[in-house]
Amino acid sequence: MKTSEIRSRFIDFFAKHDHVDVPSASLLYNDPTLLFVNAGMVPFKPYFLGDEPAPYARAVSAQKCVRTLDIDEVGKTTRHGTFFQMLGNFSFGDYFKEGAIRFAWDLVTGKEQDGGLGFDPEKVWVTALYGDQETIDLWLKVGIPRERIQERGLKDNYWHMGVPGPGGPCSEIYIDRGPEFGADGGPEADEDRFLEIWNLVFQQEELSAVRAKDDFDVLRPLPHKNIDTGAGLERIALLKQGVANMYEIDEVYPVIAKAAELSGRRYGDDPTDDVRFRVVADHVRSSLMLMTDGVTPGNEARGYVLRRLLRRVIRAMRLLGVNDPVLLELLPVSRDLMRVSYPDIDANWPRVAEAAEAEEKSFRRTLQSGTVMFDTAVDAAKGEHATTLSGDKAFQLHDTYGFPIDLTMEMAAEQGLTVDRAQFDALMKEQKERARADAKAKKGGAASLEAYRELREAGEVPFLGYTDLDVNTTVRGIVADGAAVDRALDGTTVEIVLRETPFYAESGGQDADRGVIVGDGFNLNVIDVQRPVPGLVVHRVEVLGELPLGATVDARVDAAARHGASQAHTATHIVHAALRELVGPTATQAGSYNKPGYMRFDFSATHGLSEALKAEIEGRSNEAIAANYAVSAQEMPLEEAKALGAMAMFGEKYPPLVRMVELAGPWSRELCGGTHVGTTAEIGMLNLLSESSIGSGVRRVEALVAGDAFSKFAAERALVTALTDTLRVQPDQVVGRVERLIGQLKDAEKQIAKLNAEKLLAGSAQLVQQAVDVNGVRYLGVATPGVGGGELRTLAMDLRDRLGSEPAVVALVGGADKPAALVATNAAARDLGLKAGQLISLASAALGGKGGGKDDLAQGGGTDASAAPQAIAAVRSALETRG
Template identity: 40%
Template sequence: MYDPKPFGLNELREMFLSFFETKGHLRLPSFSLIPQNDASLLLINSGMAPMKPFFTGEQEPPRHRVTTCQKCIRTGDIENIGKTARHGTYFEMLGNFSFGDYFKKEAIHWAWEFLTSKEWVGLDPERLYPSVFAGNETTPADDEAFRIWNEEIGIPAERIFKFGKEDNFWEHGSGPCGPCSEIYYDRGEQWGCGKPGCTVGCDCDRYIEVWNVVFSQFDNDGENHYTELKQKNIDTGMGLERLACVCQGVPSLFDVDTVMNITRKVTEITGASYGQSHATDVSLRVITDHIRSATFMICDGVLPSNEGRGYVLRRLLRRAARHGKLLGVNDPFLYTVCDTVIHENEGHYPELRERQDYITKVIRVEEENFAKTIDSGLKIFGDMLAEHKAKGETTFSGADAFKLYDTYGFPIDLTLEMVEEQGMKLDEAEFHKQMDEQRQRARKAREALGDLGWAGVEFGKDVPETEFVGYENTAIDDAKVVALVVENEQAEEIMPGVEAIVVLDKTPFYAEMGGQVADHGTISADGVTFQVTDVQKNKGGKYMHTGKLTQGVLKVGDTVSASIDVKRRKAVMRAHSATHLLDKALRTVLGDHVHQAGSLVEEDRLRFDFTHFSALTAEELAKVSAMVNEAVLEGYDIHTDVLPIEEAKKKGAIALFGEKYGDTVRVVDMGSGYSVEFCGGTHLDNTAKVGVFHISSEFSVASGVRRIEATTGKASLDVMNRNQEMLFQAAAALKAKPGELREKAEQTMLEVKALHQMVEKFKAKESAGEADRFLFGARQVGELKVLTATIPEADANKLRQMGDMLRDKAPNVVAVLATVNGEKITFLAVCGKEAVAKGIKAGEIIKNVTAICGGKGGGKPDSAMGGGTNVLKLDDALASIDDFVAGKLN
């Protein structure tokens, strides 16, 4: 008797990998979710995706038989996640692969053995149904696979299903492709649709595909012409969660043991119960699925951002956070679920536990940031929605959606989802139209700025590209003037006192690019001096030396000397070489997720932008600074080479993400591998020449992007001297020696704190006395004490403090306090326990009084606040309280 064995998901994963190890396969760890050297994918979405080079023959595999369990993310139908039990973003794909080794016979036999053998999964063979490719006019039927299933495995012909290209042929445009054979498991009639003829291939949940092996045997030329491949491959894919569903006899991936344990943690936090209602189940499934995905993505180095895979992560976290709000959780909570996700998966993915603090911190920061956006956005969305419904409209305005996005930062995908939940449609065409118009406005604004006044100059073919010789030379004496530009027009000569642009056939001047500022210096000849104050490189490769002719006449065709300001160049190089050391230190201290996001290198000053999710702690900054200065003290030699790009990558050179590089690149190597980066800038020959490296500030410049500003060389010495001077001045002010300054400052702060506490105690006593006076003058309305008062020069905190005292002193009190600041009124209403018990609610009182004064507000039954703008109506508002209370008490 065969029955599905209730194997746990983690147990099934290990069984599969162990089984194929017995068949001579090399077990490889899961590849990162971030594709390597594959621009066609945003995230790894299948087991074979990371191994494309092995299939195509571009790269030699570590072994010709490989088995993996690959982490995968698919977000093509993210809007359906949670709404159905089938859809999920994160899943694991079990696979066995052959690169020119075994083929159909072994692949089919091993699949059958693993699924049916009682030593392994032990599924009932009578419940398993294979399918094969039926063939079509361009590609023959897979008779070989049919024969193996029928004659060798012993499956009756009527139980082998033949399907067309859509189901049983794998291809993706041109390139390797082939038929596939799937294995379906019959879960029983209770899972079926009940329709006559329900069988394998039906869309219901009865027959579930558990195995799919692709026989990569053809090459498609892109025009449906198929030729046999010399190297035939096997690519097997089996969803781990899907196999677990079968073995555990559960309805969906959300009911599998490891996934359900995460859901249980979410229900514990939210108080919601799975199965309580469809809406609740949707929210629980969304949160469970998305936190699994986010945990693995962050572990692999993805950070929330507004583009690419970072936006996928941000969208998942925001969607999960909003569904938390739908379940009544308003505070950040997703980060607390991480431990459960990690606990369920750390056996196979130990890196999750190793990076737990980092993962948790990223999620918490993103949750907190989003909370600020969503709170204001939800209110504005609600107002817009109410207006549409009041007009009887069923389409939510694209202009409103754009305003939510552009003005309030509210994500369009959340707007779309919330609109659909209200049974409405979003005018997406209008939204995208306004987005395009905004981009065009931005483009025109950039064009209006021009390009330093000379980008519009068109040079003829007789003006060659400028040869840059500044890596080896700081001065040359045989440069030729090939063009002159005055007021955006080409000229043949320039006179003294004229500001102009000089183009040379070769130059030692570094043009501003890659974050490094341009060289300054002089272009000269007999009796001629041109002071260079900026250098830019145009799209045609011409170096545009901007400056002023101070003496003589300069003509096109003149031979000149070109000499840079060496002292300035050295100061710039100190800062530039320091940015490479800083990049290395940040990656070491914070993690490999750090990527350069921009830089500015000036004379002994640098600005370095990098991807990171939160502010650096004092300890982290100290470690970064210390590591850079240690590299300076080590005195690493700095070498530069021009290498083929593939050789540079093999050497470990780091490239700027998103940058385009040619076939050859310039590589800067510090310390023979300590820091290796692609870079076209100028550098020192030894790190010791950086001098003192000093971080002056660290702050945020965009979501997920931080900035460090620092100094090197003489600028750092100036900072140290100023700091020392301030230290002596502070010590003198506190009448202490510099070495005693910290203790003296701490002592002074304690004294200030004690004085502050004394002042607060006096204020509290004053407020208590004032509260007693208010209560003494309260009016009796029924069994309640009603009082109103205007408190001059008070802020919201003082009103709350006074209100709390009144409520605590008199359970039967109803009090409304107000303060006026300019033309703005702030109200506070409090109701004691007895007043609330009699149906008097502070929130209702506030709504009434603020409406009289042209404002609004609200709150809880025992305490509420609001505002108003019509000061002349303040007395009327306060006078209405007695009647309001009396009316409530009948």
């Protein structure tokens, strides 16, 4: 039974029992406590927590998940993977234990020809929380004998989210794989033989404090009991397909086969190689799914996880003997396997392939850079007659260059060295503990939403601002310092909730509206508008007078500011469409921000835009503005909007009914709740200010719109006028004239540098007299401002030769526009282990830069010319402390 068929059977079974089929959320779900969706229940958290009323009583989903805590263990065990798919059925105050158990039993043991999964009822074992007799009785009722029902403690059979919120006992379903997989005796005896496939969670309590998995405080029973289940699709697949582990199922194993083909090695021949094959299979699929959902390789958060996965693939293939590029050989295999269940992979493939290719090229360059550091560490170890490379060096290679430990160990073995793995592991553990502590602090730092939830339970706040900027309404709630109050006093800043509102709450990159709310005896200045929980609009206001709860008010949006924000927001859609038209469909949105007069737009790209392309994008955007396209918005079902090609933001959660904003038909269709102008001509004009990188694989364009754009153009025109007057040329001659002046200036600077160098060379004999003995080495460190390039190199070599055959080191710091440094060593100094390439790194670091080169001559530079004395002193300090 194929994995995709198991997925369909699960969804079809529950759909027939009145469950709404909820599509998988993006892996980049908008939850500040999570990097990625890590469980099937995550998209339903607002309903379990009571932040939002559930739009359905029953639901079923097949949710994409990624867990990253045990990346280093992937491939070593056969039960864990980075990416996996969680099947689940959910009840929100509808059926409870009996329904969940009956559904699960009927699906697990139902005959295949009837749509069931066809497991032998005699092979099914279950667990329950100690003392949960109700659950035990219900399993007995469906036909499981008591000896195949095991009771376990809180660590195994009680579920919560790790923070205050819903919790409850759970019951797990296991399948006996047979004696060849381990000892008899149920899950308590062996969880490799008895493989868990499904966990039924009976949410019935609200927890007030959570200290550990089995240490928490129960505040009260939940007002509505809920069901939350999770069945591992990959685990069910390995059982139904009769394979040994999840890496050998139909959606994963072909990647192993391709890796074996590329490497010329066979899966199953060598346990060490098998781990590498499994790492490749897991990480290729995980990377594909992450990139499909909009993640690009980077150095922070989600991007760093993806980068690590991709680099572990490259490393594993290298250890399997493949040094050629591999990602675009392996990823298409996974694409063809996963597209059956996730058709959006095809639409995003060009961007995925581009990002993967760029990352592989980057890592290959990184390997070259890291190898220099590795070689230096090896030389130092051998110089001390050591047989072990220190763990801190291995950790530095890992942390700075992304070198996996086993790659370092392999390279060290080639040099006849071992690695202090214990020290490396200790440093890694410290880093992980710091990361966990930071994550825990972040997780527990969220402000209480209790006051907002209570206000939300009273009903949704309708947003009338698409059509009305002045609304007569009443004050439904007042929140001060996180608590509901019945009045706000003069001079205070509070949050208020209105019965309905014309004020736009910050979202979708658009700034919140500003304005005033006035009533009898008070005036409220609106300084911010947010949606702390979906459906609830909260206005942060400064109070003048005294505001009572229930007061009648007139809510007035600042019309000019709203129009400015609408102009900028519509311009953002135009720039997005222009980028996709001129750069290509891979230029998908990665973020945006707009306010009156200004917009910025982040998009996926591995390369910057040329000046010509930036001008073309600006021109195309202004063409669209001048074309006076009608800007229309209409509500429709989410799937219908997607079918029309509407662009959606990765990670955003969209309701079943969405708002699609359209400009010029299919040219620009986006899901958007923001405010917009009626026609594009209302924007006036757009001035593209800049384009830059804000992280690996993500670029940003910034632009001014409307009056701000005109003012910028006017200022630039005034600047050109001033230049034409000063240079006495026509406007079209300014660039040529400035270029000639710059050329003349550079020629003059070169001539001055040459003269300075000649002057210094002429005085070399006197400079040599400044050399001092430092720990048995003649050291000459000189600042030579204005001298750079070849002249600095010639001077250093001349001074080194003049210092004779005794150990000698010369360090010069010069440069014109930016500081430049050069270090030269003679043969006698190099015999003492003094290498110019290592010494220049110290000097360059003092200058705020980097350097490198050979043992006899090396050069570098930096940004801080005033640090020349420190750079010279840094080289001297190295000589003083040499062993």
